[in-house]
Amino acid sequence: MASDTLLVSGGRALRPDATVVEADVLVDRGDGRIVEIGPDLMTDRDADETLDASGGIVMPGLVNAHTHAAMTLLRGYADDKPLDAWLREDIWPAEAELTAEDVRAGTELGLVEMIRSGTTTFADMYFHVPEVVAAVDEAGMRARVGHGVVTVGKDDESARADVRESLDVAREYDGAADGRVRTAVMPHSLTTVDEPLLREAVAEAHEDGIPIHTHANETRDEVDPIVEERSERPLSYADDVGLLSDADFLAHGVHVDESEIELLAERGTAVVHCPASNMKLASGIAPVQALLDAGVTVALGTDGAASNNDLDLFDELRDAAMLGKIGADDASAVPAEAAVTMATEGGAAALSLPGGRVEVGAAADLAVVDFDAPHLAPAHDPVSHLAYAVRGSDVRHTVCDGRVLMRDREVLTLDEREVVETARQRAVDLVARAE
Ligand SMILES: CSC[C@H]1O[C@@H](n2cnc3c(O)ncnc32)[C@H](O)[C@@H]1O
Numbered sequence: 497m498a499s500d501t502l503l504v505s506g507g508r509a510l511r512p513d514a515t516v517v518e519a520d521v522l523v524d525r526g527d528g529r530i531v532e533i534g535p536d537l538m539t540d541r542d543a544d545e546t547l548d549a550s551g552g553i554v555m556p557g558l559v560n561a562h563t564h565a566a567m568t569l570l571r572g573y574a575d576d577k578p579l580d581a582w583l584r585e586d587i588w589p590a591e592a593e594l595t596a597e598d599v600r601a602g603t604e605l606g607l608v609e610m611i612r613s614g615t616t617t618f619a620d621m622y623f624h625v626p627e628v629v630a631a632v633d634e635a636g637m638r639a640r641v642g643h644g645v646v647t648v649g650k651d652d653e654s655a656r657a658d659v660r661e662s663l664d665v666a667r668e669y670d671g672a673a674d675g676r677v678r679t680a681v682m683p684h685s686l687t688t689v690d691e692p693l694l695r696e697a698v699a700e701a702h703e704d705g706i707p708i709h710t711h712a713n714e715t716r717d718e719v720d721p722i723v724e725e726r727s728e729r730p731l732s733y734a735d736d737v738g739l740l741s742d743a744d745f746l747a748h749g750v751h752v753d754e755s756e757i758e759l760l761a762e763r764g765t766a767v768v769h770c771p772a773s774n775m776k777l778a779s780g781i782a783p784v785q786a787l788l789d790a791g792v793t794v795a796l797g798t799d800g801a802a803s804n805n806d807l808d809l810f811d812e813l814r815d816a817a818m819l820g821k822i823g824a825d826d827a828s829a830v831p832a833e834a835a836v837t838m839a840t841e842g843g844a845a846a847l848s849l850p851g852g853r854v855e856v857g858a859a860a861d862l863a864v865v866d867f868d869a870p871h872l873a874p875a876h877d878p879v880s881h882l883a884y885a886v887r888g889s890d891v892r893h894t895v896c897d898g899r900v901l902m903r904d905r906e907v908l909t910l911d912e913r914e915v916v917e918t919a920r921q922r923a924v925d926l927v928a929r930a931e
């Protein structure tokens with residue numbers, strides 16, 4: 497029996513087989529794991545800490561498997577453009593003005609937003625990684641983080657320095673925040689990092705057991721030149737470069753053909769589907785059901801808040817299920833259970849991080865979702881509601897690694913008002929510098 501316990505009592509637990517059972521969930525706060533699941537495990541008095549889950553569903557904490565958390569500062573700054581113009585005309589000029597303090601403030605805003613909507617774990621590709629790590633540590637979340645590398649348009653020295661920074665921070669911060677932070681080397685994309693440096697970065701990272709995370713096959717404008725110049729598909733090139741291992745994970749995977757889907761399945765490389773960003777930038781519709789049918793691990797990501805425009809993964813769940821049907825021209829494609837799995841277990845698998853399952857021995861990364869709001873009545877099928885009707889604001893408690901990050905909708909690990917105010921001010925100053 498654990499000596500330092502958190503009891504999540506009176507709720508219904510979402511099990512890995514998508515059944516829902518009336519059960520308490522008992523957590524060992526010492527090692528952050530679930531120790532028992534069942535009815536009436538102990539009285540509130542006997543537990544060291546209790547969370548009331550009555551009327552709610554206790555589910556795995558959501559996993560936002562691709563974001564740029566600090567881009568909250570650029571939420572609403574530039575809309576209604578396709579990816580390339582959006583990045584070149586608006587986002588990259590603004591990001592050139594970012595300071596370390598801006599990244600800390602924007603990341604903290606992103607973390608508050610994620611904790612409030614039940615996300616416990618995320619993958620972050622951005623700049624000033626030490627600030628991202630410090631924010632994750634303080635917030636109590638779990639993350640795989642990395643420095644995003646862009647070499648095109650840079651002289652050789654600064655291109656090499658960018659690659660070096662990605663490798664250095666990945667080595668230095670792996671295991672930070674009591675092991676809740678893991679790292680990856682993060683080339684921005686197959687077209688924004690020159691081939692020789694991409695090859696070097698991938699080889700060095702893999703030599704040290706560090707995974708690669710990159711944007712891939714996001715838009716036609718990105719895929720077509722690769723096919724033209726190399727006479728091969730982008731993921732065939734990625735495979736040749738060595739970045740399709742089973743620890744690597746790719747964001748988007750919108751324009752993948754059958755041969756690339758097969759390759760992903762063979763290599764065990766995961767795809768992070770970002771439906772809202774893909775819709776907003778008109779990038780296209782990812783073949784999610786075909787990826788699932790082939791056995792590819794599919795996770796969900798919000799992408800940055802500037803192309804979404806929020807970090808509520810419940811929105812992604814719904815978008816993934818809806819858009820998956822349009823993409824497959826089949827209303828039975830990407831059913832509710834598949835969408836929930838992508839947002840939880842699929843995310844944890846893609847990032848090779850603990851969590852994603854409510855079961856004994858699993859990491860105690862949990863979201864407790866209230867089911868008493870009018871938009872959730874009646875509740876014929878809780879899994880249907882999680883996919884199609886629940887909103888991030890329905891989350892009552894968030895727990896990561898056995899620690900309560902949000903209790904009764906109050907974020908405990910970060911000062912929400914201060915975080916929001918600081919980010920507002922920094923966003924105004926950032927944009928003023930960029931214009
Ligand atoms: C080099 S750090 C990450 C880099 O990626 C940019 N970004 C944000 N959203 C997207 C997207 O959908 N596709 C490609 N790149 C994106 C972000 O602004 C940073 O510059």
Ligand SMILES: [Zn+2]
Pocket residue numbers: 562563564711747799800
């Ligand atoms: Zn992205």
